Amino acid sequence: MMEDRTFEHTESEIGSRLLMSRGTRRFRRLGALAGNAVLVTIASSSLIALLFIFYFIVRDAIPFFRLEGFGEFFSGTRWYPSREEAEFGAGAIFAGSALVTVGAIAVAVPMGVFAALCLSDILPFSLRQVVKPVIEMLAAIPSVVYGFFALVIFAPLLQRQGGGMLSIGALIVLVPLSLIGVAVAGDLISAHVSERGRPAARVASVVVLLSVVTYALFELHRFLGGLQIASGTNALNASIILGIMALPTIVSVSEDALNAVGRELREGSYALGATRAETLMKVIIPAARSGIFAAVILGVMRAIGETMVVWMASGNAARIPEPWFNLLEPVRTLTATIAGDMGEADHVTGSARYHVLFAMAACLLAFAFIANLASELIIRRARKRLG
């Protein structure tokens, strides 16, 4: 058996070059083992850190639920942790977090996705090289600087100029967006008309759409312009600043997704006579859809987890706005509550007041975990689908 696999030994020059001594072999094997061990340790340390965070947060959160139960914490709206008869109704705080996050999404997602489209397909190449670093620079600004801006500059402006400023801001964003939207929609509509009537159909649809959009914008302007804002530190302020902070994440991740679609598909579409709008709407965005969705989730995580800005800009009133979607009222978020109350609660370690903050942290952590998992799954599924 063994004889079959051994070769007759010859004193060959090349063959002997291929051999190594027993010592060398052992040394190399040990070296590889040690190297692997070091790398595995370093790589797993981040996992260990994560597990520790989970463990300590949950360990300190459990006593709260044991003391106070679940019902009041999630559904009650009376938040008086420092009273003699402490009340821990965090419902308004959850609502505040949700409201600010939704507001931030409303600001960041359209702007971010549109900016990503501009960077991947619309702007001339030389401009892209300038715009991208500028957007990425937004990520480098410390959040306390954003908070300072929100508190010292943006809040007084909102309070004094109120509706006028809102209206101008909304118009600045909405006018170009709706012009592009009208052009694209006109293109898509007229594509359904036969070759001969197409120019006329395009003009007609653009005119109709333009007048509808103009009327809508005018009404919006009138409504916003008439608003009085009681306090500049409110959910809107926090939403806008948070939205801007989430922009770089959304832009760069969705731009990556759009670029990953590749030149081949774009050329394939153009070669069939598709316009840029058609190529964008029917090939590129559908192909990059899941990547864009993942970008949005990451941006949302950024907005939910942000503490300093919401603490400084949101007004910190632990009550549900009237009506519940009123962004102009002050709200309080989970993160700001943890940051704000920890200093006082520290003195009463072991009390419900201390542990309730960990309960909030555990909720945030659970949400972040779920969202990250979801985006990971979506990206993985998309990768499989695109081959």
Add this chain to the structure above:
Amino acid sequence: MGTAAEGRNEHGEGPVAISGEAQRPGHIRIGIEDFRDEPLSGRRPLILSRNFSVYYGTAAAVRDASFDIPEKLVTAVIGPSGCGKSTFLRAINRMNDLIPRCRVEGGLSLDGQDLYSPQVDVVALRKTVGMVFQKPNPFPKSIFDNVAYGPRIHGMSDRGRLAEIVEHSLKRAALWDEVKDRLGDNALGLSGGQQQRLCIARAIAVEPKVLLMDEPASALDPRSTARIEELIAELRGEYTIVIVTHNMQQAARVSDLTAFFYEGSLIEFGETKQIFTKPRERQTEDYITGRFG
């Protein structure tokens, strides 16, 4: 800019005949080996290139190319890598417009119309001049939606009609029998060769007059390559096909006429048989005998 009447007749004597259609009776399956025995003279030139140059920035990728591509035949463009053959091909449907700092000089016309005149609608041009790329590039959509993409963007919304077009195009691209039971499946699940035939079907679906093929088989295995070549032979006579290839055997097998490019210049253009048996230029001979490139 030369019109059909004043264009040089590269491959025959006398005035250029205008009756391209009459030359080929209907659609018949043509064996790859035998079709080149028929005379090529008298074909109407469809694409005219006159001192045509393409520049990327200041570097010329195609320099002063002048030749006529006749209607409803297969014209191969060969040459070593970087010789400008793909650039020339992409100039015909103005895909180079997408490349920044790319500009052209001289004349390039299709059926008498200057392709680079400002009045030309690029959308209409690309609908008339279909293209198949080197790497199969189906959209990440269903097989049906891939073929229906072109007709849809050009305004076709009638479902029955779309289904007809899809079936016809897939049959034309010799793919129908393999996919007719799974038109709703994602096109990315097809093999490379099937994907490339799907791309040909997608191009055919908008009823082009010209098909540009940019090394359509270079990413495929020999069997798929043979199928694509068979398909080109079948489409010959119905479409004017311009194929870029770096595979000289392929050019010899599928084309009626061959243009040899070297370093951006058109060195020689003529009937494929002549180019491969009695090349007039030294460089052509060196290239096809494998002495360089």
